Amino acid sequence: MPAIECINLTKRFSDLIAVDHVNFEVEEGEIFGLLGPNGAGKTTTVRMLTTVISPTEGTAIVGGFDIRKRPDKVREKIGVVLQKVALDWWSPVYDNLDTYGRIYNIPKKERKRKIEWLLKEFGLEEKRNETIELLSGGLQRRVQVAKAFIRHPAILFLDEPTLGLDPQSRRKTWDFILDSSKAGQTIVLSTNYMDEAEYLCDRIGIIDHGKIIALDTPESLKSGIGGDDIIEMNVDGNLDSLKFEISKLDYVNGVSGTSNLSVQVNNADETLIELSQYVVKMGGRIRNVSVRKPTLEDVFIKLTGRVIRE
Amino acid sequence: MIKGLSSLYYRELRLMSRNLWATFIPLITSLLYLFLFGLGIGGMMGEEISFNGENVDYILFLAPGVIAMGIISIAQNAGWTLWNDRDRGMLEELLSCPVSRSAYIMVKILSTLTFSFVQVFLVLVIGLPILKGQFFVTNIYLILLSTLLGGVCFCSLFIPFMSRIRSSNLLVAIVTLIFLPIMLCSSMFYPLESAPYLFKIVAYLNPMTYTVDILRAGLIGSLNQEILLEILVLFIFTIALFAASVISLRKVRI
Ligand SMILES: Nc1ncnc2c1ncn2[C@@H]1O[C@H](COP(=O)(O)OP(=O)(O)OP(=O)(O)O)[C@@H](O)[C@H]1O
Numbered sequence: 001m002p003a004i005e006c007i008n009l010t011k012r013f014s015d016l017i018a019v020d021h022v023n024f025e026v027e028e029g030e031i032f033g034l035l036g037p038n039g040a041g042k043t044t045t046v047r048m049l050t051t052v053i054s055p056t057e058g059t060a061i062v063g064g065f066d067i068r069k070r071p072d073k074v075r076e077k078i079g080v081v082l083q084k085v086a087l088d089w090w091s092p093v094y095d096n097l098d099t100y101g102r103i104y105n106i107p108k109k110e111r112k113r114k115i116e117w118l119l120k121e122f123g124l125e126e127k128r129n130e131t132i133e134l135l136s137g138g139l140q141r142r143v144q145v146a147k148a149f150i151r152h153p154a155i156l157f158l159d160e161p162t163l164g165l166d167p168q169s170r171r172k173t174w175d176f177i178l179d180s181s182k183a184g185q186t187i188v189l190s191t192n193y194m195d196e197a198e199y200l201c202d203r204i205g206i207i208d209h210g211k212i213i214a215l216d217t218p219e220s221l222k223s224g225i226g227g228d229d230i231i232e233m234n235v236d237g238n239l240d241s242l243k244f245e246i247s248k249l250d251y252v253n254g255v256s257g258t259s260n261l262s263v264q265v266n267n268a269d270e271t272l273i274e275l276s277q278y279v280v281k282m283g284g285r286i287r288n289v290s291v292r293k294p295t296l297e298d299v300f301i302k303l304t305g306r307v308i309r310e
Numbered sequence: 311m312i313k314g315l316s317s318l319y320y321r322e323l324r325l326m327s328r329n330l331w332a333t334f335i336p337l338i339t340s341l342l343y344l345f346l347f348g349l350g351i352g353g354m355m356g357e358e359i360s361f362n363g364e365n366v367d368y369i370l371f372l373a374p375g376v377i378a379m380g381i382i383s384i385a386q387n388a389g390w391t392l393w394n395d396r397d398r399g400m401l402e403e404l405l406s407c408p409v410s411r412s413a414y415i416m417v418k419i420l421s422t423l424t425f426s427f428v429q430v431f432l433v434l435v436i437g438l439p440i441l442k443g444q445f446f447v448t449n450i451y452l453i454l455l456s457t458l459l460g461g462v463c464f465c466s467l468f469i470p471f472m473s474r475i476r477s478s479n480l481l482v483a484i485v486t487l488i489f490l491p492i493m494l495c496s497s498m499f500y501p502l503e504s505a506p507y508l509f510k511i512v513a514y515l516n517p518m519t520y521t522v523d524i525l526r527a528g529l530i531g532s533l534n535q536e537i538l539l540e541i542l543v544l545f546i547f548t549i550a551l552f553a554a555s556v557i558s559l560r561k562v563r564i
C-alpha cells in the first residue's frame with residue numbers, strides 16, 4: 001500500500017484552481033519531491049494532505065486513512081514543517097520545542113533528551129532561552145525545522161524546509177532528512193531549489209499551475225529532455241534565427257534559452273567544434289561556450305518554456 | 311478526554327506567564343472602572359436608582375455591568391490570541407497536530423473563564439468593599455453561573471470573527487463596532503424597564519442583558535422566575551455561539 005495516494009485532489013479558491021485534479025502516489029519510505037515555481041500549488045497540496053484545509057474535490061489517502069473521512073487518524077501519522085515559520089513569538093526557543101513535544105505526548109524524559117540533542121545539532125544551544133521574536137530569520141527557521149525531528153512520524157511533510165537557511169544549516173537539514181528516510185520515514189518535500197530536489201528525492205513531481213506535469217526519478221526526468229550534454233553558448237547575433245537554424249541540425253536534440261543558446265546534444269565532445277563553426281557561419285559571434293549536464297531546470301524549461309526561479 | 315486539551319491549556323498558561331503585563335492589565339481594568347464610576351458618579355451625586363421597586367445604590371447597580379464588561383474584554387483578548395496564532399502560523403501547525411478543533415476553542419474559553427473568575431473575585435472582594443466598606447452578595451452561585459455562561463458565550467462570539475478576518479485593522483474596526491450595541495443596548499448601565507420599545511427588543515436579543523441581569527440578581531437581587539428564564543435563554547445563546555465557533559474554526563482561513 002502506498003503511503004500517500006492522491007485521487008483527483010483539487011482545491012479551488014473562488015475562480016482560481018490552485019490544485020487541479022492531481023493524482024500521484026508516494027511509496028512507503030520514499031523521499032518524494034514536489035518541485036515547482038512560486039504559486040504552483042505546492043503549499044496548498046501539502047495543506048490538504050496534512051488536513052489543515054479540505055479539498056474542493058477529490059481526496060487523498062494518507063497513512064492508510066482518507067483525509068476527508070478520518071483526518072484525526074491522518075494527523076496521528078504525520079508531521080509537518082510549514083513553509084511559514086510557526087512559532088510562539090514571545091516564548092523562548094526551548095519552550096517552543098517543549099510545547100511541540102507535549103502536544104505529541106512525548107514523555108518528559110525523552111522530550112528533554114531529544115530537545116537537548118536538537119538544540120546541539122542545529123546550533124541553537126546558546127539561544128535556548130532567547131525569545132523567538134529576537135532571533136534572526138534564519139535561526140527562527142532552524143527552530144522550526146528542528147521541531148519536526150523531535151519525533152519520528154510515519155510521514156513527514158516538509159514545505160520548503162531550507163528556505164532562508166545558511167549553507168551549513170541547509171546541509172544539516174538534508175542530513176536529517178536522509179537519516180529519517182533511512183530509518184523508514186516517508187518524506188514529502190516541496191521545494192523550488194533544483195539542487196535540493198535532485199540531491200534528496202527518489203522521485204520528483206513537477207508541479208505548475210496546480211497540475212503535475214511530469215513525475216519520475218531525477219535521472220529519468222533529465223534523460224527525458226533528449227541528450228546527455230548541454231552546450232551553453234553566449235552569442236551576439238540574431239538569436240531567434242540562430243535557434244531556428246541550429247534546431248535543424250541532425251545531431252541537435254533541442255535548443256532553448258532567451259539570452260543565450262542552450263543546445264541539447266548526445267555527446268558534446270563530438271559536436272562542440274562542429275556546432276561552434278556552424279554558429280559562426282550563420283553570423284553569430286561567440287563570446288563564450290561551456291558544456292554542462294542537464295538539470296531539472298532544463299526539464300522545467302522544456303516542459304513549460306519558463307524558468308522555475310529567477 | 312478531548313484530545314490535546316491539557317497540552318494546549320499548558321501552552322496557553324505558559325504564554326500568559328511569559329506575557330505578564332498582558333495578563334495583568336485586563337484584570338485591573340475592571341477595578342479601575344469601578345473606582346472611577348464610584349468616585350465620579352457616586353461622589354458627585356450619591357445617586358440611588360430604582361431596582362425591583364427598591365432604591366439601591368447606583369454603584370451596586372453598576373457593579374454587575376462592570377464585571378460583565380470585564381468578561382467581554384477578557385473574551386476579546388482570548389479571541390486575539392487566536393488571531394495571533396493564525397497570523398504566526400501556529401494555528402496551521404496545530405491544525406495538523408492530533409488535537410481536536412474543539413479542544414483548541416475550549417482552551418481559549420478556559421483561559422477566558424480563568425481570568426473572568428479572578429476578575430469577579432477582585433471586584434467583589436476588593437473593589438466593592440473598599441468603596442462601600444462592606445461585602446455584598448446575595449446569591450454567589452448566580453454570580454458564578456453567569457460568569458461561566460457569559461465567558462463561554464462571549465469568547466465563542468469573537469472566535470468566528472477572529473478565525474475569518476485577516477486584516478487586523480478591519481478586525482479592530484469590527485470588534486469596536488459590535489462592542490457598542492452589546493454594551494449600550496443592554497441592562498449594563500441602566501434599567502431596561504423605562505427604555506423605549508424598540509430598544510428593549512434589541513436588548514433582549516443581546517446575551518449581555520442576560521449576563522448582567524443574572525449577575526445583578528446575584529449581587530443585589532434574588533432568584534425568581536424571571537431570572538430562571540433568563541438563565542435558560544443565556545444557556546441557549548451560549549450553546550448556539552459555541553457551536554458556531556467550532557464550525558467557524560473548521561472553515562478557518564489559514
Ligand atoms: N487561502 C487562499 N485564498 C486564495 N488563494 C490562495 C489561497 N492560498 C493559496 N492561494 C493561491 O493558490 C495558488 C497556489 O498557492 P501555493 O501557496 O499553494 O503555491 P506554492 O507552490 O506553495 O508557492 P510558493 O513557492 O510561493 O510557496 C497561488 O496562486 C495562491 O495565490
Ligand SMILES: [Mg+2]
Nearest residue numbers: 042043083159
Ligand atoms: Mg509554498
